[in-house]
Amino acid sequence: MRVAIVGGGLIGRKRAQALDARDELVGTYDIDPERSTCASVDALLALAPEVVIVATTHDALAEHAIAALEAGAHVLVEKPAGTSRAQVEAIAAAARRAGRRVKVGFNHRFHPGIARAVEEARSGAHGEIIGLRARYGHGGRLGYEREWRADPARSGGGELIDQGMHLLDLSHWLLGALPVHSALLRTAYWEMPVEDNAVLLLGERDRGPFAALHVSWTEWKNLFSLEIACRTAKLQVDGLVRSYGAQRLTRYLMRPELGPPDVEVIDYPDEDGSWAAEWAHFKAALDEPISLLGDLESAAYAWSCVEAAYA
Numbered sequence: 001m002r003v004a005i006v007g008g009g010l011i012g013r014k015r016a017q018a019l020d021a022r023d024e025l026v027g028t029y030d031i032d033p034e035r036s037t038c039a040s041v042d043a044l045l046a047l048a049p050e051v052v053i054v055a056t057t058h059d060a061l062a063e064h065a066i067a068a069l070e071a072g073a074h075v076l077v078e079k080p081a082g083t084s085r086a087q088v089e090a091i092a093a094a095a096r097r098a099g100r101r102v103k104v105g106f107n108h109r110f111h112p113g114i115a116r117a118v119e120e121a122r123s124g125a126h127g128e129i130i131g132l133r134a135r136y137g138h139g140g141r142l143g144y145e146r147e148w149r150a151d152p153a154r155s156g157g158g159e160l161i162d163q164g165m166h167l168l169d170l171s172h173w174l175l176g177a178l179p180v181h182s183a184l185l186r187t188a189y190w191e192m193p194v195e196d197n198a199v200l201l202l203g204e205r206d207r208g209p210f211a212a213l214h215v216s217w218t219e220w221k222n223l224f225s226l227e228i229a230c231r232t233a234k235l236q237v238d239g240l241v242r243s244y245g246a247q248r249l250t251r252y253l254m255r256p257e258l259g260p261p262d263v264e265v266i267d268y269p270d271e272d273g274s275w276a277a278e279w280a281h282f283k284a285a286l287d288e289p290i291s292l293l294g295d296l297e298s299a300a301y302a303w304s305c306v307e308a309a310y311a
Helices: 010-017 043-045 059-070 087-100 113-124 164-175 274-287 296-310
Strands: 003-006 025-027 050-053 073-077 101-106 129-137 180-186 197-200 210-216 223-230 235-238 248-253 262-267
Touching: 003 010, 003 043, 003 059, 003 223, 010 025, 010 274, 025 043, 043 059, 050 059, 050 113, 059 073, 073 087, 073 274, 087 101, 087 296, 101 164, 101 274, 101 296, 113 164, 113 223, 113 248, 164 197, 164 210, 164 296, 180 296, 197 296
Parallel strands: 003 025, 003 050, 050 073, 073 101, 129 210
Antiparallel strands: 129 223, 180 197, 197 210, 223 235, 235 248, 248 262
């Protein structure tokens, strides 16, 4: 594939490193000239890339994704794909007009422990899914309150959008579109106009599965935890990689007589292959009519939850 990247920061570099050896990175654009090979996005699109990866701050994601679609490229746009549900829907409309595909960068679906837990839960092997509980957080760094994520005009909101989008996407993947039952937002530590903690409960009031999500910028030790409760088992994923710890899947398998479950632990290498796996999936979806794992529909759902919580 002929690939172009808009945005030369950390995520843009991760995307570049995840390209297949057979792909050609034809050019890059960033507001920092030292990270660019092209003087403008228009100059980048003039190189006729087949795929454009958009990895900018949130306020520029939709604009550049739509421009790339109008230039005839497929697009991988980082989550949250804009600063509102309306922007996500605008990207979807542009994709339909152009006849091109758009993948949203929900790379957490491609971590091996998460992927196995979701596949196993959705298979029905352990009965119906009762619900899920997920926690995700980090502690920021000195000056975090002055970074672009703390500016709602550029980020669209706080931690609910930053890491919460990943949990909302995983919930949507597992349970489908659940309504927001209740939300609690707090700015508990950082002096900023956006929330540094968010707690969401998703689900119907008196029936069906539920999700309890907590994301935090005051999680002083980086943490990721996903627990899926099924009728006859609990599947628990802890860690991502590196500062979050190597990923581990623990399977708690209930016995017919209940009591203590049988326990199986699966440890995964402390290396992040999710970016390459997501890219390989997207490339395959451009050759075959397969469903995208992490698409605009999931991003639009996540934004509907965020906007309900903020309202």
